[in-house]
Amino acid sequence: MYFFLRNLSFCDLCVSLIISPKMLLDFLAERKKISFTACTVQMHLSIVFGDIQCLLLAVMAYDRYVAICNLLLYTVAMSRHLCKQLVIGVYTVGVVDSMIYVCCTFQLSFCSSNIINHFFCDVLPLLVLSCSDTRINEIVTFVFMSCITGSSFVTILLSYVYIISTILQVCCVEGQSKAFFTCSFHLTSVVLFFGTLLFMYLRPTSSYSMDTDKIVSVFYSLVIPMLKTLIYSLRNAEVKDALRKAIHSAKGQRKAFSTCTFHLTTVVLLFGTLLFMYLCPTSSYSMDRDKMASVFYTLVILMLNPLIYSLRNKEVKYSLRKALNKLLTNS
Known part of the structure; x- marks a missing residue:
């Protein structure tokens, strides 16, 4: 569990470092600008670590399932080698998914305004600037985001269905409360992350508002990483x-x-x-x-x-x- 927590904390730190420094520099600059290359890199890395966070939460849910439902086999089922393979797979999926987004987005024509109505380069604000047909990009965004968030959500849901059924079979009340307490921190992080993510990316284009998206982005990139630190520190006795x-x-x-x-x-x-x-x-x-x-x-x-x-x-x-x-x- 702590191996995955280290990687999750690393992703939270990277998301903040990708977005915050440029945003803070813009406070001091009268003319806020970003180069095409920097915009590409910022968008690529923010999507990479966003996907990794999403998939890591699913892996951590499976880890909790094995720890509670198959406690005696935990060291065998979740060996160090398997944990490393899972993390490598998560990072690989994040990089590949981000490359698809970047390639699809930056092959569009941007012939009108070059002012991004956002404080960092993201997919949806860039699609608004394009004068090309963005329907394919919207479909790709929806499909890939649905696949990653959907598979992660299903994994988390199934894991917790088995976890709850196992906990309810435990006769000891103290054991039940301890198991629920162990899972509560992960569940809180899941609700914060998936609630924000689903609100940002899986809503109809007709109801899209750039100002609302900015508020949610601040919450996702700055507030949630601070809250996660507080949430997981409460596990310490x-x-x-x-x-x-x-x-x-x-x-x-x-x-x-x-x-x-x-x-x-x-x-x-x-x-x-x-x-x-x-x-x-x-x-x-x-x-x-x-x-x-x-x-x-x-x-x-x-x-x-x-x-x-x-x-x-x-x-x-x-x-x-x-x-x-x-x-x-x-x-």
Whole structure:
């Protein structure tokens, strides 16, 4: 399981690195541009690691099925050699599928606008720019996406049907709860990933909205990788014990909320600015407003972050409280 988790974490990191740096550079650039080659590479790699994530979740579901339904044969059925072969097969399918998408997309003619209404190169925003007939590309996108997501979804569904039936046959309540708890983290990742993916790619073209697609893309490329880290860290016994102690005591609750407040404030500032800059409708776009948001993102937030996190220090809080009390007394 941890072998597949390492690969899944690597894919999450790669998806963020493929999209985030260019997006952050665009914050500082007055003219946002990307070369044809860079666009091709970005699109190719984002599809590769998107497919790998999808297929890895299916492989992990099968791994959970073997671990719960055939526990005594687990080391034989899921040998190190087989795990490596499965991961190599997943990576191969991702690369081949992405090459098909890239070849089909970039053989089209782009004779009209060259402005991509998105913050990274993706299939659907590029199809909108083409002046060629894109019906074949839409069919190819639908068929291949349906095959990969469909096969993964069926594998996950069948695995969990057998897992649940096996768990219900266990007489020990403690064993049932432990098995369900083990699977809950993987199921949460599956719901987050497939829910976003199905919403993005398997909806009718008539109901397609570029602004909606941008919001979902931010959620898929930035938010979900952060959530997965939190989700899988809860499997650690020490993390669970510390969280349980913090929640059950009143003092611990205040301490936990205080600890999270600083990070949440930073997250709100960062993603609030990000969403404001990139997810506003094109019709209401203003360069002056974009400059103000860029100044806030590149200067103000960078100054606020050290101040926010310094407030966690007791001595800083005591000094600040003392200075405020003195100021109020003098006034």
